Amino acid sequence: xxxxxxxxxxxxxxxxxxxxxxxxxxxxxxxxxxxxxxxxxxxxxxxxxxxxxxxxxxxxxxxxxxxxxxxxxxxxxxxxxxxxxxxxxxxxxxxxxxxxxxxxxxxxxxxxxxxxxxxxxxxxxxxxxxxxxxxxxxx
Numbered sequence: 755x756x757x758x759x760x761x762x763x764x765x766x767x768x769x770x771x772x773x774x775x776x777x778x779x780x781x782x783x784x785x786x787x788x789x790x791x792x793x794x795x796x797x798x799x800x801x802x803x804x805x806x807x808x809x810x811x812x813x814x815x816x817x818x819x820x821x822x823x824x825x826x827x828x829x830x831x832x833x834x835x836x837x838x839x840x841x842x843x844x845x846x847x848x849x850x851x852x853x854x855x856x857x858x859x860x861x862x863x864x865x866x867x868x869x870x871x872x873x874x875x876x877x878x879x880x881x882x883x884x885x886x887x888x889x890x891x892x893x
Contacts, residue, residue, distance in 0.1 A: 772800035775849055776831040778814060778824050781806030783880060793850060800849040825875055839877070840869035 814824035847853035
């Protein structure tokens with residue numbers, strides 16, 4: 755899939771339920787927390803483990819990521835792959851009721867590059883704003 759960032763997962767360092775996803779999110783970001791809360795209320799088609807990296811800053815290292823990398827972009831671990839940015843959202847949406855239809859539209863219309871541009875713009879500003887509020891652990 756175009757736009758999907760891949761990093762080799764170091765197998766054996768953590769256990770993920772079969773066919774499951776692991777979502778790394780910034781629980782210190784109010785907007786991020788609200789969005790994840792919406793997703794968590796749904797019944798996913800695949801098991802999803804939710805990892806708040808603000809509360810659990812050592813978690814990203816299990817996937818070969820630094821806290822800075824994990825705070826800078828949204829990450830979803832799908833099997834042996836670490837998926838980032840807009841592609842991570844599409845991966846997560848694919849497992850969620852209703853949202854999976856949006857994921858299918860994004861894929862069918864090849865909108866991932868456009869979503870990635872929007873996400874990259876948002877992510878830069880989110881982290882910059884979070885860091886100016888003296889609650890930033892990413893740097």
